[in-house]
Amino acid sequence: MADHERSEDLFKAALAQHEKVDSPYEHARTHLAYGMWLRRRRRPVEARAQLRRAVMGFDQCGADVGTRQADVELRAAGEAPTAVSASEAGTGPLTLLTSQQLRIARTVALGATNREVARQLSISIRTVEYHLRNIFRS
Known part of the structure; x- marks a missing residue:
């Protein structure tokens, strides 16, 4: 097993x-x-x-x-x-984001590129791109 x-x-x-x-x-x-x-x-x-x-x-x-x-x-x-x-x-738009999406959005808002976000959060660039797509759909 x-x-x-x-x-x-x-x-x-x-x-x-x-x-x-x-x-x-x-x-x-x-x-x-x-x-x-x-x-x-x-x-x-x-x-x-x-x-x-x-x-x-x-x-x-x-x-x-x-x-x-x-x-x-x-x-x-x-x-x-x-x-x-x-x-x-609260009921703002940020409450609709997951914790990972929120971390990514905040890092991007500070001017980081997708590659920099991936490196800072120890995730792949594809994961960053996936979450950004979902953030913009929200």
Whole structure:
């Protein structure tokens, strides 16, 4: 069994254990960790489902920091901001950008070229171009 398959099995087992006990905060943390893991493996649809559960779980516990962190991950996975973070952050156009898009836009606004942005953020030039296209579509 590959390491990534074993990791996924462990996440699923942890979530099953959380169902047996009343620990909503820990449950939300596990959903967040699993969603982040899925997103980094380029499985955004599955990641969004886990991250939505994390946002709801943290929100129910009143854990604002956890809610914001899960929401940032959710946005990075391609979903629009939740009502909680949109109301906290305002309703301007910048709230529609993911954290990566925001970093890229700020760096470009300071006069950096795509190559310089890529080097500063340790990403490829193609990734910079991809995010810039999506920024301009927003």
